[in-house]
Amino acid sequence: VIENRIWDKEESLPRGELKALQSAKLRETVERVQNVPFYKEVFSRTGITPGKIQSLDDLQRLPFTTKADLRAEYPLRMLAVDRAEVARYHGSSGTTGKPTMVAYTQNDLKTWANLCARFLTGGGLLPQHTVQIAFGYGLFTGGFGLHYGVEHAGASVIPAAAGNTPKQIMLMMDMQVDALVCTPSYALNISEFIIQNDIPRNALNLKYAHFGGEPWTEDMRTRIEDEMGILCFNNYGLSEVIGPGVSGECAVRDGMHISEDAFIVECINPETLEPIAPGEEGELVFTSLCKEAMPIIRYRTRDIASLNPEPCACGRTTVRMSRITGRSDDMLIIKGVNVYPSQVEQALLRVKGTAPHYQIVVERPDRKDVATVKVEMTEESFSSSMKEMQELKDKIGRAIQGITGLRMNIELVSPNSLERFIGKAQRVVDHRKIV
Ligand code: ADP
Ligand code: K
Ligand code: ZN
Structure with missing residues (x-):
């Protein structure tokens, strides 16, 4: 049984207050990017000066930022601060060519850890829990992102990293691990290994898991939950926007709450670029509101999902996104x-x-x-x-x-x-x- 805990008051602000907070942070973000060559060019091309972006509606006047734009600015031309202020770099997996490099200031790292602590808490994390992270540690944002999130939430972490399945299971048993963090496809391997080796379920103390990094289905959730006797939670993020921590499921598990005090979300028709009505599928677009090193405006994720603005039984007021049904580039x-x-x-x-x-x-x-x-x-x-x-x-x-x-x-x-x-x-x- 998962306790319904909310980590931050920003997760349950009245909508009006949230919108006001978003507008104020949007103005700051626009200020912050005006010396980034890419956005400078955008402002001069469109004739929009940062001062003209006052409200959330004004955001619609700015063009989208795409993966191709980020590639063209590789590696660091999107940086909005001095390199001296950068504390860490990550990169997206870059299956097609060079990765996209992203950067974080010390403040960004704190923001990021806090966002991860939010969805972990929403999914049952308590300070006394031990969390095993079987995500890759490296340029990929999954490992380090969740690692600092667990610590920030006050729990303890075993940085097992991805691979070596027998050792993962040994650690889970010996350390009486409460929660597992990895990709859903890796969880399937772990579960398969447990079954094939007749490891009794009660040798493990595992209660729940947080999966992200790739699309998976509700049927996959049911299967892993039945096989492992645990609860599985979905979380979403991408390195260009911050990494994991953009959104995650609460105990209700009916959509992932987007941290709207940190990101503005839009859902668009990928062909016409027109906004899509709540409940209907489209491409998600994010604008960062708190990032210092690499703020991003209207980033087209190519991830397809729908948005649900209805209030949630958990008490959070933030909009929920559905599972990602696919990436437009996986289609x-x-x-x-x-x-x-x-x-x-x-x-x-x-x-x-x-x-x-x-x-x-x-x-x-x-x-x-x-x-x-x-x-x-x-x-x-x-x-x-x-x-x-x-x-x-x-x-x-x-x-x-x-x-x-x-x-x-x-x-x-x-x-x-x-x-x-x-x-x-x-x-x-x-x-x-x-x-
Ligand atoms: P790359 O785009 O190179 O894979 P990232 O490692 O930043 O770079 O991965 C982010 C992408 O992973 C997202 O854009 C999305 O397509 C996918 N993703 C992350 N979490 C989820 C999730 N919970 N469900 C579906 N897809 C996800
Ligand atoms: K700690
Ligand atoms: Zn909820």
Whole structure:
């Protein structure tokens, strides 16, 4: 059972007070970026002077900042302070080319730790808890971000870092760890290892986990919770905006509360760039309000989600975002249909006899898209008859078609044959891109 605790009064301000706070901080942020070459150029191009941005409505007059903009300013041209004031650098994973470097002042690090302490508290963290962090420590913001968040909340941390699953489990048992922090796909590996090695559940003291860093589904949550006998919480963030701590679930677990005193959120149609109504899916856009080293204005995340402004039963007044259903750059267009890997995951988790390990391979042999989903069988289904396997394939095909509207080829592969991931999983191999 999770206690409903709120870490900061900023999480439950009356909306009017929150808006006033946001406007004041927005004015400060605009002041702060006026000497950043990129924003200086924006102001002179649009004829908008910082003084013209007074209210939240005025923000709409400024253009968006994109990943491409940040790449063009690599590594540090977005810096709004002297390098002497920077305390730490991180970078996004940069799967395509150079990473995007981000910087933090001492104050930024404090802000960040506090934001992480908020969602950790929302998800049950108490000072007497021990938290094992199985996120990568390094340029990736996950490890260090959560590390200082746990400490700031007054709890203790085991910086296990990602990988070496047997050792993770040994530490969890020996240290009687209360909470686990990692990516949902790594949690799946940990859970799998526990089951395969017949480790009794009561050898662990684990009560809950905080997962983030990549998209996952409600079905995945149910599966991990059932297998491990814990509660799983979702948290979200990205390095360009601050790292983890942008939002996280409370005990109600119906959407992630966005720390709106630190960020202004917008939801837009990624094609028309028009605002999207609450409850409908669109691309999330964030403006930082507290960052010193690298403030960011209207950053297009490419993450697709919906916003829910309804008050929450937990008492927080901040807007909640849904799960990320996909990243617009993860979106596959197969035969003209938009498909996210998470839709395939959702289908697989609903079919018995499959493990939630899969890979989507897309090819275009005769100028026509062909998608094949490689799905791992469970030990049990692996030993079934040809007829049963064919039925399993048909069932998976139908489940995927039901959710995506597309017919995909299904290839059953033996248990444990697909790659396992210790960080963010890579589910798609798109041969169409390799020309
Ligand atoms: P990169 O963009 O290189 O992966 P980051 O490490 O900053 O850099 O990752 C941030 C991205 O991770 C987000 O933009 C989002 O796509 C994804 N992400 C983070 N947390 C979640 C989450 N809880 N659910 C879904 N996606 C998430
Ligand atoms: K401490
Ligand atoms: Zn809540």
